[in-house]
Amino acid sequence: MMRRYFQCLADRDAPAALRLCTELVEAGRSPVDVLLDVVAPAQHEVGRRWAAGEWTVAHEHAATAISESVAIALGARIPQPDPARGHVVLACAEREWHGLPARLVGFALQEAGWRTTFLGASTPPTQFARFLDDADADAVAISCSVAAALPAARRMIDASRETGLPVLVGGGAFGRDDTRAKALGATAWAPDARAAVRALESIAPPPAGPSVNRRAGIDEHAELVLRFAEFRDSARRRWAAVIGEDAATPLADDALDHALHSLSAALLTDDSRLLREADEWLSELYSARGGPSCAVPALWSALRAVVGEPLPEASRHLGLLRQVGRSAPRLI
CATH class of the missing domain: 1.10.1240.10 (Methionine synthase domain)
Structure with missing residues (x-):
């Protein structure tokens, strides 16, 4: 069917x-x-x-x-539940434009007896926080499928915790287990809509206090955000020295941004698998579109050369790429 x-x-x-x-x-x-x-x-x-x-x-x-x-x-x-088990506010993190998965989760929750409010794609964290002040919600669900949106998801999680609400998260950017969800302070993680229904039944209000422990990666994430354009330009020049004009295409622009955002998210969550996932996705993309086979490994090498000295945690994460899987022989 x-x-x-x-x-x-x-x-x-x-x-x-x-x-x-x-x-x-x-x-x-x-x-x-x-x-x-x-x-x-x-x-x-x-x-x-x-x-x-x-x-x-x-x-x-x-x-x-x-x-x-x-x-x-x-x-x-x-049918609208009457009476409802509670009210769940669903939103997509800012920069997350794939709203359909969150909408489907909302319908699954509604069928299970929850009243839901869906705020749509790319919800700004500040506007989300203001909405929660008046929403009379019992829980929050946040969807995020792209690594670039994880920092915004963290700010939404923080806003939810400040109001005492439990936070359920899901989407491809959170990976295949709850590691990133916990690192960002979420109460629970679900891999799909049906699991989200089960998870919401069991989560309790989150403990008080900061949602993220202070780590070197948190500080480096902030520096990477501030120096994003600088690192991007430097990495492009090094990358272009290897692959030439292929570093000046729209595909290359997207690849460079995706790699940097994935590195930023890896620093934020302390999860190097984000880079592994980015490597696999970019490799498949370049292969499908006839790009040079050296493009993706050269990109990671250029990034590591640029961030290695100012951001040692970032260099460590990038170094792990060569220790596992098919990326191993391609990176320096």
């Missing part, structure tokens, strides 16, 4: 997509099951096609718009 739905997205046939999902619900499947077992996997395939260079950004946006409209239509079929 997911394949049929994905074909509707590929054909940009919104009526057919909605009709297919509606028929599944009318045949007895719950709206949440259709959203999580049909719509969500199809969206994952949409992202894979874009990353492989098979679809343009415009194609991806068109497909996502269809899935969002389908999600809203099916969500309207989920």
Whole structure:
């Protein structure tokens, strides 16, 4: 069924997509099951096609718009809980523009008896904090799929803790376990929407006090943010010395930003796996789009050469890349 739905997205046939999902619900499947077992996997395939260079950004946006409209239509079929188990405010961290996963979590929570308020994509932390002051919420859920948004997620977690609310987090940027969630002060982490329902049932209000222990990486994260443009320019020059004009393309711009943001997030969470994930993603991206095979390892080497002296923790994280997996022989 997911394949049929994905074909509707590929054909940009919104009526057919909605009709297919509606028929599944009318045949007895719950709206949440259709959203999580049909719509969500199809969206994952949409992202894979874009990353492989098979679809343009415009194609991806068109497909996502269809899935969002389908999600809203099916969500309207989920009864509002009366009485509700509590009120959950859901938001995407600032710079996180993928709002559909958080919306699906919200519908799963609603089906489980929670009243939900979804604030949408890329919610500024200051505006989020002001909203919590008047929201009468019982818990907060924060979605983050890109490493560049983790610093903003941390500020949202802090704002939630200051109001005494437990914080549930999820999304690809948090990885495959609760390591990063704990490092940023979240109460709980969930890998998917169904797990989010179970996690919310068990979390308690967070303890008082600062959410993040003071570490060298925290200070280096702050310095990297302040000197981002400087490090970016220096790394580009070193990178260009290896791969030439290929360092001046839009793909190279995106790769350089992604690598720096991943390094920043690794410092913030003390989790070097963020760099490993970035390395794998960038390598697949360059391979799919015909980029030079030396581009990604040369990028990491350039970054380490630039940040190594002023940011020793950053250099340590980058050094770990050569100790595991397929990145090992490529870095210096």
